[in-house]
Amino acid sequence: MxxxxxxxxxxxxxxxxxxxxxxxxxxxxxxxxxxxxxxxxxxxxxxxxxxxxxxxxxxxxxxxxxxxxxxxxxxxxWKNNPILPRDPHQRAVARFWAKFIDEKLLATGMKASLAEGKEKELLNEEILEQMKLLENELNGKDFFGGEAIGLVDIVATVVAFWFPVSHEVLGVEVITQEKFPVLLKWIGKLQEIDVVSQSRPPREKHVAHVRARMEGLNSGSK
The missing domain is CATH 3.40.30.10 (Glutaredoxin)
Incomplete structure (x- = not known):
């Protein structure tokens, strides 16, 4: 069946x-x-x-x-192509970073998108600090999962593809060679994987959606 x-x-x-x-x-x-x-x-x-x-x-x-x-x-x-390590400690570490992305980095990003003035500046600084922690965790590896894409890489696609679209609409560039060379290299490797490209929103449609959403937020706050 x-x-x-x-x-x-x-x-x-x-x-x-x-x-x-x-x-x-x-x-x-x-x-x-x-x-x-x-x-x-x-x-x-x-x-x-x-x-x-x-x-x-x-x-x-x-x-x-x-x-x-x-x-x-x-x-x-489905046991083939495992996305979590078998070693218990490595599994725990992967779970930690996956939760860090969702509960810290994404949460701070959401707050920053709604904040204004000094609060927004402080939250943007916090995002950069959190991304630096991710950069350090990835340093020396092709992927967070090691040689192949794993749980943290899958969760961190939000950093690779959603964050840059939001930043483009805002007119800022955050993931640069100067600030985050390791993350930038990792994004390049992700883009070489066909199923990754198939599992992200079409870029132009995504940019238009975020732009319309931000314009709606701005008009509502005036």
Missing amino acids: AEEVKLYGTWVSPFSRRIELALKLKGVPFEYIGVDLSNKSPELLKYNPIHKKIPVLVHNGKSIVESLIILEYIDDT
């Missing part, structure tokens, strides 16, 4: 895109179902009744939610 795998997500979400990438790295066939978060479907509410958010992975009728949990579920279920 064929396995049924469905992914509920949105095209611009780094959280659902990371699940798409993990499934593609594993070679798992799946059905992608786009969700309109302004008009949530009965299916989404059925499969994620508590948070009512994407991504949701449905495997043979059973739902798994929260992207970091889904990534571990995928790795536990």
